[in-house]
Amino acid sequence: YGERWTSLWLDLARFADTRGYEADRARNIWKYRDWLINSFNADKPYNDFLIEQLAGDLMPDPDDAKYIATAFHRNTMTNDEGGSDNEEFRTAAVMDRVNTTWTAMMGTTFNCVQCHSHPYDPFKSDEYYKFLAFFNNSRDEDTQSEYPVLRQYDTADSLKFTQLIAWLRNNVSDAAAKKYQVFLKTWQPTINSLQCDKFVNGALISSWYAGLRNKGTCRLKDVVLENKTQLMFRYKSNYDGGKWFIYLDSLNGQLVKTIPLANTKGEWKIVITAFPKVKGKHNLYFKYYNPAIKTANETGVQFEWFQFDQDFPGKGKAGYQIAFKDFNDLMHAQVDATPIMFENNKEQFRATHVFERGNWTVKGKAVQADVPDIMNPLPPNVPRNRLGMALWLTDKKNPLVARTMVNRLWEQLFGFGLAETLEDLGSQGIPPTHKELLDHLSWKFMNEYNWSIKRLLKEIVSSATYRQDSKVNEELIKKDPFNKFYARGSRVRLSAEQLRDQGLEVSKLLSKKMYGKSVMPFQPAGIWRSPYNGDVWTMSENEDQFRRALYTYLKRTAPYPSMMTFDGGAREVCIPRRIRTNTPLQALTSLNDSTSHVIARNLAFRMQKTGGKEASKQIQKGYEIMMYKPISPVRQKALVDLYNTALNKFKKDKKAMNEIIGLKSIEKGSNPETAAMVIVAGAMLNMDEWLNKN
Structure with a gap:
C-alpha cells in the first residue's frame, strides 16, 4: 500500500536520484522515499503529512524523520556546471518550491503570477513574492555538497553523539545541548565559501569553493563578529607552509588573524581556532601566501565553509577534553547525508523583493511573507515562516487542500478526476462533473475522517459507483464516451510502475524487499551520456533486478526508458498528473524489452x-x-x-x-x-x- 501511493507522490515531489541540468550528478535522497512509504503505511494524517514536508525542521525539537520529510523541497534541481550563477539557480529552486506547493497541494496555477497578475484567477503579482518570502530564507545555495544535509551517524558514532549531547546538557545547559545537537546533525549555521567575491589571483572553483593561489585574495561580505571568539572552517590543500591572513574591511585594514594551513593531501579537513573579539558586522578580506607554490596558476587552498561562533562550552568541567575530542571526531565522521530544508538565522536573513516582470536580476519593492488576500488569512499567532505557512495551508478554512487531494485520489481510481484538470482547479480548469460530491468528500476527509487517506480510499472503493463492472454498450458510448457520469465501471490503463510490478509478480520474480537505495535493473547500453559525468549504469544483482519499479534509479537527463514509454516523467518539475497515451512504442516495449x-x-x-x-x-x-x-x-x-x-x-x-x-x-x-x-x-x-x- 505505502509503495503504491508513494509512487504517486514521487511525481508531485519531483523525486529523482540526480540533480538535473547539464552534468546531472547523483543525489543521495532515497531516505525521503522511505519516509513516504512509512507515512502512507502508517496512515499519517494528511495535514501532518504536508506540514512535516513543508516545515518539519521548524517544528519543536524535530527528530530525524521530520528533517528527512523536508527533503520534499530539496528535490529541486541544482546546477553543477562550472561558471553558473549560484544565486540564479538558488532563486530558480525557491520559485520551483512555490510553484510545486501550489500545484501539488492546492491544484492552482500560481506560477502564472511570477511575471504579472493572474489573467483569470484573483492573484496579484506581488502576492507571488510575498508567498515566495516563506521559502527565501532556506540555507541551501546551490552547493556541490547540497548543504544543508541531515548527517546520520553509524552505531559507534551515534553512541558518541548521544553521550556528548548528554554531557552538554548536564554540564552546560539545555540550550547548548540543543545547539550542538542541531549543528552536529546539519553543520548549520555556517557560511558557504561561494559567498566570497572580489577575487584577485583566485576564483570560485566550479562555482562552489573559494580557491586562492599564492598571494591570492578575496572578500567575504557582511560577517557578524559580535561575541564571536572562535572560527571553524573546512578546507583542503596540497601544499605545506601555507598561511591565511584575515583583514577587517580592506586588505589595508586591521590584520585580525593569521592561520597556518597544513597540507591535507587533497582531503577536506575541519579546523577550529581562536578568533579575536571584534564588534559589529564587517567585510572580511582573505589573503593566502605560500612560498612552496612555484607556478602562478596553481590553486594553493580551497575553502568550503566558515563558522564564526563562541568557544566550545564547558571548559573547566570534568570530561571537557573528552567531550571536545568527541565533538571533533563527530565533525569528521563519515556519515550518510540527506539534503534537507533549514532556515537562515537572523544574521543571514534575506530580504525578499518583487522581481520586475519576473526578472530575478531586477529587484523591485521589498515584501514581507504573506498569503494572497483572496484566501483565508494566516491563523493568529503563527510565525511568518514556512511553519506558519504550512499551518495556514492545512487550516480547515483553506478550501483547496482537501479538494485537491480528494480529486487526485479519485483520478487514480477512476482514470479522471471529478475535475479533470488536477493541476488547475481555477477558472480556466475543467469544472467538476459532480461538484457536490467533491464538496462532500472533501468535508468528510477533513472533519469526519480526520485527514485519513485510508478511510477516504475505503469510502470510495466500497461505493456502488466504483464496484460496477465496466461492460459497455452502444447507448452508453453514445451518451457518455468517457464515462464522466459513471454509469459503468472505469477502464484505466495501468501505470508504468504497475505494469512492471504485476508482470514480475505473476512470473514469481518480484522482490518484496522494501526501502533503501535505488536499484538499476536491466537497461540497454549507451543511454547514459551526460557531459562531465562519469557515472555508469551498473546492473543490480540477484533480487535487486526485480524490485518494485518505484525503486528504479531515475536520472533526470536519461530516465528509465520503459517508464518513459508508458508515460512516466523525468521529474524535472512537479508532475500533477500523467496524461495516458497509446503509442506503437508501448507495444514494442511490452513485446521486446x-x-x-x-x-x-x-x-x-x-x-x-x-x-x-x-x-x-x-x-x-x-x-x-x-x-x-x-x-x-x-x-x-x-x-x-x-x-x-x-x-x-x-x-x-x-x-x-x-x-x-x-x-x-x-x-x-x-x-x-x-x-x-x-x-x-x-x-x-x-x-x-x-x-x-x-
Missing part, C-alpha cells in the same frame, strides 16, 4: 509447472493465474494456434529456440515446447485485459 521477455519466460515456466502436460491446459492455467477468471474459447483457440505455429518453427530452428529460452547452447530444459510457451506468455502479457484495469 528484455525485462518483458524475462517476465514472459518465467511465466511460461510457471504455466508448464502448474498446468499439467497438455499445452492447452497450461494456457488455461496461465490465463487464470493472470486474470483470476477462466479463459474464453475464442481466446484459448487463438493462443493454442499461436503455440502450434511457434512450436513448428522452433522444431526446425534450434538457435532461435535457445535464444527465446535464454540459453547459448542446447542444455537441459531447452526444448521447442518451452520456447513456444514463452511466445504465448509474451502475447498474454500484451492482452488488453492485462494492460488495463477493467
Whole structure:
C-alpha cells in the first residue's frame, strides 16, 4: 500500500536520484522515499503529512524523520556546471518550491503570477513574492555538497553523539545541548565559501569553493563578529607552509588573524581556532601566501565553509577534553547525508523583493511573507515562516487542500478526476462533473475522517459507483464516451510502475524487499551520456533486478526508458498528473524489452509447472493465474494456434529456440515446447485485459 501511493507522490515531489541540468550528478535522497512509504503505511494524517514536508525542521525539537520529510523541497534541481550563477539557480529552486506547493497541494496555477497578475484567477503579482518570502530564507545555495544535509551517524558514532549531547546538557545547559545537537546533525549555521567575491589571483572553483593561489585574495561580505571568539572552517590543500591572513574591511585594514594551513593531501579537513573579539558586522578580506607554490596558476587552498561562533562550552568541567575530542571526531565522521530544508538565522536573513516582470536580476519593492488576500488569512499567532505557512495551508478554512487531494485520489481510481484538470482547479480548469460530491468528500476527509487517506480510499472503493463492472454498450458510448457520469465501471490503463510490478509478480520474480537505495535493473547500453559525468549504469544483482519499479534509479537527463514509454516523467518539475497515451512504442516495449521477455519466460515456466502436460491446459492455467477468471474459447483457440505455429518453427530452428529460452547452447530444459510457451506468455502479457484495469 505505502509503495503504491508513494509512487504517486514521487511525481508531485519531483523525486529523482540526480540533480538535473547539464552534468546531472547523483543525489543521495532515497531516505525521503522511505519516509513516504512509512507515512502512507502508517496512515499519517494528511495535514501532518504536508506540514512535516513543508516545515518539519521548524517544528519543536524535530527528530530525524521530520528533517528527512523536508527533503520534499530539496528535490529541486541544482546546477553543477562550472561558471553558473549560484544565486540564479538558488532563486530558480525557491520559485520551483512555490510553484510545486501550489500545484501539488492546492491544484492552482500560481506560477502564472511570477511575471504579472493572474489573467483569470484573483492573484496579484506581488502576492507571488510575498508567498515566495516563506521559502527565501532556506540555507541551501546551490552547493556541490547540497548543504544543508541531515548527517546520520553509524552505531559507534551515534553512541558518541548521544553521550556528548548528554554531557552538554548536564554540564552546560539545555540550550547548548540543543545547539550542538542541531549543528552536529546539519553543520548549520555556517557560511558557504561561494559567498566570497572580489577575487584577485583566485576564483570560485566550479562555482562552489573559494580557491586562492599564492598571494591570492578575496572578500567575504557582511560577517557578524559580535561575541564571536572562535572560527571553524573546512578546507583542503596540497601544499605545506601555507598561511591565511584575515583583514577587517580592506586588505589595508586591521590584520585580525593569521592561520597556518597544513597540507591535507587533497582531503577536506575541519579546523577550529581562536578568533579575536571584534564588534559589529564587517567585510572580511582573505589573503593566502605560500612560498612552496612555484607556478602562478596553481590553486594553493580551497575553502568550503566558515563558522564564526563562541568557544566550545564547558571548559573547566570534568570530561571537557573528552567531550571536545568527541565533538571533533563527530565533525569528521563519515556519515550518510540527506539534503534537507533549514532556515537562515537572523544574521543571514534575506530580504525578499518583487522581481520586475519576473526578472530575478531586477529587484523591485521589498515584501514581507504573506498569503494572497483572496484566501483565508494566516491563523493568529503563527510565525511568518514556512511553519506558519504550512499551518495556514492545512487550516480547515483553506478550501483547496482537501479538494485537491480528494480529486487526485479519485483520478487514480477512476482514470479522471471529478475535475479533470488536477493541476488547475481555477477558472480556466475543467469544472467538476459532480461538484457536490467533491464538496462532500472533501468535508468528510477533513472533519469526519480526520485527514485519513485510508478511510477516504475505503469510502470510495466500497461505493456502488466504483464496484460496477465496466461492460459497455452502444447507448452508453453514445451518451457518455468517457464515462464522466459513471454509469459503468472505469477502464484505466495501468501505470508504468504497475505494469512492471504485476508482470514480475505473476512470473514469481518480484522482490518484496522494501526501502533503501535505488536499484538499476536491466537497461540497454549507451543511454547514459551526460557531459562531465562519469557515472555508469551498473546492473543490480540477484533480487535487486526485480524490485518494485518505484525503486528504479531515475536520472533526470536519461530516465528509465520503459517508464518513459508508458508515460512516466523525468521529474524535472512537479508532475500533477500523467496524461495516458497509446503509442506503437508501448507495444514494442511490452513485446521486446528484455525485462518483458524475462517476465514472459518465467511465466511460461510457471504455466508448464502448474498446468499439467497438455499445452492447452497450461494456457488455461496461465490465463487464470493472470486474470483470476477462466479463459474464453475464442481466446484459448487463438493462443493454442499461436503455440502450434511457434512450436513448428522452433522444431526446425534450434538457435532461435535457445535464444527465446535464454540459453547459448542446447542444455537441459531447452526444448521447442518451452520456447513456444514463452511466445504465448509474451502475447498474454500484451492482452488488453492485462494492460488495463477493467
